[in-house]
Structure formats: C-alpha cells, structure tokens
Amino acid sequence: MASHKTRYEDCDVLVVGGGMAGTGATFEARHWGRDLKIICVEKANIDRSGAVAQGLYAINCYMGMQWGENQPEDHVRYARNDLMGMVREDLGYDMARHVDSTVHMFDEWGLPMMKNEKTGRYLREGKWQIMIHGESYKPIVAEAAKKSADKIYNRIMITHLLMDEEQKNRIGGAVGFNMRTGDFHVFRAKTVIVAAGGASHIFKPRAVGEGMGRTWYAPWSNGSAYALPIAVGAKMTQMENRIVLCRFKDGYGPVGAYFLHLKTYTQNANGENYEKKWYDQTKELVGEYIDHHPTPTCLRNHAFIQETIAGGGPIQMVTTEAFQDPHLETVGWENFLGMTVGQAVVWASQNIDPKYTNPELTTSEPYVMGSHATCSGAWVSGPEDLSPPEYFWGYNRMLTVDGLFGAGDTVGGSAHKFSSGSFTEGRLAAKAAVKYIQDQKAEGIKVTDKQCDDFKETIFKPLETYTVAQNEITGGTVSPSYISPIQGLQRLQRIMDEYVGGIATNYMTNGNMLKRGLELLAWLEEDLEKVGAEDLHQLMRAWELKHRALTSQCVTEHTMFREETRWPGYYYRGDHMKLDDDNWHCLTVSRRDPETGKFTLEKVPVYHIVDENEKKKAS
Numbered sequence: 001m002a003s004h005k006t007r008y009e010d011c012d013v014l015v016v017g018g019g020m021a022g023t024g025a026t027f028e029a030r031h032w033g034r035d036l037k038i039i040c041v042e043k044a045n046i047d048r049s050g051a052v053a054q055g056l057y058a059i060n061c062y063m064g065m066q067w068g069e070n071q072p073e074d075h076v077r078y079a080r081n082d083l084m085g086m087v088r089e090d091l092g093y094d095m096a097r098h099v100d101s102t103v104h105m106f107d108e109w110g111l112p113m114m115k116n117e118k119t120g121r122y123l124r125e126g127k128w129q130i131m132i133h134g135e136s137y138k139p140i141v142a143e144a145a146k147k148s149a150d151k152i153y154n155r156i157m158i159t160h161l162l163m164d165e166e167q168k169n170r171i172g173g174a175v176g177f178n179m180r181t182g183d184f185h186v187f188r189a190k191t192v193i194v195a196a197g198g199a200s201h202i203f204k205p206r207a208v209g210e211g212m213g214r215t216w217y218a219p220w221s222n223g224s225a226y227a228l229p230i231a232v233g234a235k236m237t238q239m240e241n242r243i244v245l246c247r248f249k250d251g252y253g254p255v256g257a258y259f260l261h262l263k264t265y266t267q268n269a270n271g272e273n274y275e276k277k278w279y280d281q282t283k284e285l286v287g288e289y290i291d292h293h294p295t296p297t298c299l300r301n302h303a304f305i306q307e308t309i310a311g312g313g314p315i316q317m318v319t320t321e322a323f324q325d326p327h328l329e330t331v332g333w334e335n336f337l338g339m340t341v342g343q344a345v346v347w348a349s350q351n352i353d354p355k356y357t358n359p360e361l362t363t364s365e366p367y368v369m370g371s372h373a374t375c376s377g378a379w380v381s382g383p384e385d386l387s388p389p390e391y392f393w394g395y396n397r398m399l400t401v402d403g404l405f406g407a408g409d410t411v412g413g414s415a416h417k418f419s420s421g422s423f424t425e426g427r428l429a430a431k432a433a434v435k436y437i438q439d440q441k442a443e444g445i446k447v448t449d450k451q452c453d454d455f456k457e458t459i460f461k462p463l464e465t466y467t468v469a470q471n472e473i474t475g476g477t478v479s480p481s482y483i484s485p486i487q488g489l490q491r492l493q494r495i496m497d498e499y500v501g502g503i504a505t506n507y508m509t510n511g512n513m514l515k516r517g518l519e520l521l522a523w524l525e526e527d528l529e530k531v532g533a534e535d536l537h538q539l540m541r542a543w544e545l546k547h548r549a550l551t552s553q554c555v556t557e558h559t560m561f562r563e564e565t566r567w568p569g570y571y572y573r574g575d576h577m578k579l580d581d582d583n584w585h586c587l588t589v590s591r592r593d594p595e596t597g598k599f600t601l602e603k604v605p606v607y608h609i610v611d612e613n614e615k616k617k618a619s
C-alpha cells in the first residue's frame, strides 16, 4: 500500500456528503460550535453534487406559517396519509416546525424565489410547494457550507466508518480515498453526520444499454447513507418502503409542476380517466385508505400499473390543453430547463411538442430514499420535547451508534422533507452533534493505526485484484479471476428486479422470491470480494457497488419481514396482497450484526402523536 499516501485529519464534526442535508449540517454546526473543527467530505464537488446538482424548479416543503398557510401539524397529517400511516411523527413535526426558517435563509442568500404579484407571498405551486428559479440552488447552499467549514474535501469517497476502540458502540470517524490522487484519508472525529443521499441503480432501471445512467433519482446516489451505518450495526427502519415514481417516459421528467401548477391530468390510451376504474379493486386491498385525500402516491401508482397490465396503455399526460396558454407553455418548458434538461432533449429527439402531442408517462424502477414520498433510512432519536421513550435516546437525529448522526435521505420515518426539509434536518442533526460534544460525550475516543491500516488494505484491494487478474483476461473484459464493477452492478440489479419487486415483475414479489433473492445476494457478496478496479474511477464504482449491495440486502430483509402489502403501487407481496392494519400497523426496524452479517428485525409501535396530543388537549 506504499503507493497510496495516508493523510490524517482530526476534527470535532465530520459531515459525510455535502448535498442538501450535508450543507445544512455544515452551516449549522458552525452556528452552535464556534470553536469546533468542522469538516465536510464530499464524493463529488459540493458546488454541483447530490440530487439537486442540476437545480430544482420548486421547493417542495414550505409551511408558510408567517401567512397562516399551513402549520406543522398539517404537514404531519399529510405525510402520514401519503405513507399509509407509517411515519415517525416526532421527526416530521420537528422538521416542519423549522423548515420555514431554512427557506427564508435561502431567500436571503439570493435564491431567486417566485412571488405572487398580488399577495407578495411566495408563489405556490401546490399546498406545500413554492416555485423558484432554482438552477443556482446548489451553488448557493454550497457557499454557506464553504463559509462555515474549516475545510471541505471534494472528490473523496467515504467507504467505512471508524469505531471507537475504548467505548463500545461509539463512533470514531470515517475513512475513504481521493478519487483523483489515490490518497487514503483518515478522519478521526468526535461526531459523524452521515448525509450521503439515497440509492438509485439498485433495482434494474428502465433505461438500460444506450440509455443507461438515465434514472429519476441521481445516478450517483449509491446508498452510502445506508451502507455506512448498516456496516457498523446501526438500526434501520422502513427499508421495505422503496419508492416508485410516475414520471414522463424516458427522460424521467418530474410531473409535480404539471399536475399542480399547469393543472394537466392523465388519461389512458382511449382518453379515459382510468384511476376511477380501479377504485373498487383498490378498496378490496387497502380498505378506506383509498378514500383519503389527497390519494396516497402509491395508490395512484397502483391504478397506473393495473391499467397498464390490463392493456390500457400508453398512459398520457394531457398537456395539449394547458399548453395553448403561452404562459403555461413557457412554465412547462422552463420546469425542465432548470431541473431535468434531459426531458426536453428526449422530447425534441422523439418529435414531441407537448402543445400538440400528449406525452407518455411511465412508472419508474424503485429507489430507496428517506426524503421524498417514502421514508427508508436510519432509525434515529427524535427531539426530547416530542418523542415517546421508544423514539428518544438523548440526541436529536442520533442513530443507535453513539456520536453517529444522520440527515436527509439517510434518516428513515420522516417522509416529504425534500430539499428544504433535508437541509433543515441537517441543521437539527448538527445542533445535536455539537451538544453531544459539549456534553463531553466524545471524550477519550481511541482509533488505532491498526484499524485504519486494515481499512486501507480493504479499500485498495480491488486495484490489486485487477492488477493480478488482468493477465488472465480472455476476451474484452472477461477474466476468471475478477468481476468488474459494471458486471457486479448488472447482476445486483437483476436480482433486485426479478426477486425483490422491480419492473420485471410489475413490482410483485413474495416470501419465496425474497428468500431466493437473499441467497443470490449472499453469493454476490462473496463474489464482490473479487471485484477488480483498473483505475481510481473504477475503484469508486467498486465501492459504490458494495454499498448498493449491502443496502439491497437490508431492503430485501425488510420486504420479507413485513408480511402485508402496505403500499400497493410501490411493491406487492403476492402472498400477502392486502394491507393488514391488525398485524402491521407498525414500523419495522432492523439491525445487522457487524460480526456475523446476520440481520434481525423487529416491530416498533407507530405513534400518531399529532392528533393524540390534540385529543388529550380537548379532553
């Protein structure tokens, strides 16, 4: 390993991932910890990294409390309804009560916000969404982080968390490598905030071959947010709650502005409103949840999927009416130009002008994330003033490993945070991390050179494997002694697709399929010991793949554990097709034993805090 220099950095707060949550955490850590050493480490470059890299056209989470538009309680009810009851209301409320202050800072920092000319308020796209000219969104929040951190490290992928060797179950930092220099980086830290985004490309995407890389969630979101904590034995929650999105076909262009602002609507190939056709069938599966308003996202997907299976496709978005209005036509195009340029390019290449042709929609492959209409992620402590005992162990957003915090997509149970809520959650986690240090909880951490050196050997092993095994390449990239990251990725995607409820089976799985999927994932894990990397970029791909594979194991274990179909339209358990509130009105929590690699799962009560508190007040 002599060729890879080792560089050490000791710090108080280490932020892993400089996306929305990571920039929020870095910014807030400085506010509370004036004298602390704060480091942010990012796989790409924080100016243009993460899911917001290209920009956004709307901030999807803003209460508008200053104008009495919404209250945090309303948002909790909304998220609870959308997730078929399964959210951590303490976390959701906590985020919602602080999110407006985050958005006001974005405004002060120069993010161009659209205003309602009559009222002077932020222009609403929907009940929760406000419209922005958001191409510069990410550079603006990155600037706040850069001004707050002692140092930002770009181009370093964190591969493992370090553990304290003095006190059991306490964090000690993180290690990774620089993808440009090949240096090995050791960050010994008193607290670590994991903010490494969600996971795309664990299920086989619709776009393969020439289209590979076109996905809805950012293709570089590789599940580090889950794999890092899972590997050190942190508990995870709701990992079965993968999300499927209805999006414009092939370009994955978002539909929010179209539905909410342009008031476009969907139809089947015969021009019919297909959603109501599936009402009775859906009611059979989920009971009264189908009568909730707004209709939960998964149930709208369900109607789409059923209609397509029944031969009613292609499903279209009716744009030809709204686009006759020149203002709405401009908004429709600008929506993509500031956020998903690829969709505009796809339409151009397919000769689609939405003014004259209703574009096709599709349902995406599943993604794993914690900030959208889904809530997979780490099991964290809530805030002390809101959380019941099962949900509270000292520090807000701290995982079940002491000193390890999470925010944004990393955190499970708190759906519908989006960009602003993720930044807000980063702020909350950082405030708690600083308090943890100030409370002297991080004294005497010991991380030996041996622990670091062992990781160094592990991290660079794929380069060694390739160097040796390349001599046996028989044709192209085929070698009996190693697999390449892309070969491993495609194998992972097929396993997840075919056994764990991806597009190949119309999101259907069952206990037997999942069992088989777990076997195949175990063999893949074994073979990933032989992944080879020909250069530093491929080394990154190798570690992205390993993180995706571990995340996938956790998703599969959770999907097997929950014996019901809680979210039809996200996935189906063919052996338990109905929603089962009697047995499964609960959260699922897992832990992987770092020694044995075995997962154990448990049910944890879901508390409906908001309305319970109101009921108590009334009585």
Ligand SMILES: Cc1cc2nc3c(=O)[nH]c(=O)nc-3n(C[C@H](O)[C@H](O)[C@H](O)COP(=O)(O)OP(=O)(O)OC[C@H]3O[C@@H](n4cnc5c(N)ncnc54)[C@H](O)[C@@H]3O)c2cc1C
Pocket (backbone or CB within 6 Å): 016, 017, 018, 019, 020, 021, 022, 041, 042, 043, 044, 049, 050, 051, 052, 056, 057, 058, 059, 060, 061, 156, 157, 158, 159, 195, 196, 197, 198, 216, 217, 218, 220, 221, 222, 224, 225, 254, 340, 371, 372, 407, 408, 409, 410, 417, 418, 419, 420, 422, 423
């Ligand atoms: C296409 C699309 C449209 C969206 N539309 C909207 C919208 O209109 N409005 C809205 O409010 N929200 C929207 N969102 C959601 C929003 O982008 C996310 O909720 C938010 O970015 C999540 O924040 P995060 O910090 O958890 O993840 P990210 O912002 O993705 O940040 C994660 C960061 O971690 C880094 N990272 C990953 N692994 C590692 C590692 N191992 N080591 C070091 N760094 C690592 C990544 O490079 C990245 O910078 C959209 C997302 C997408 C993809």
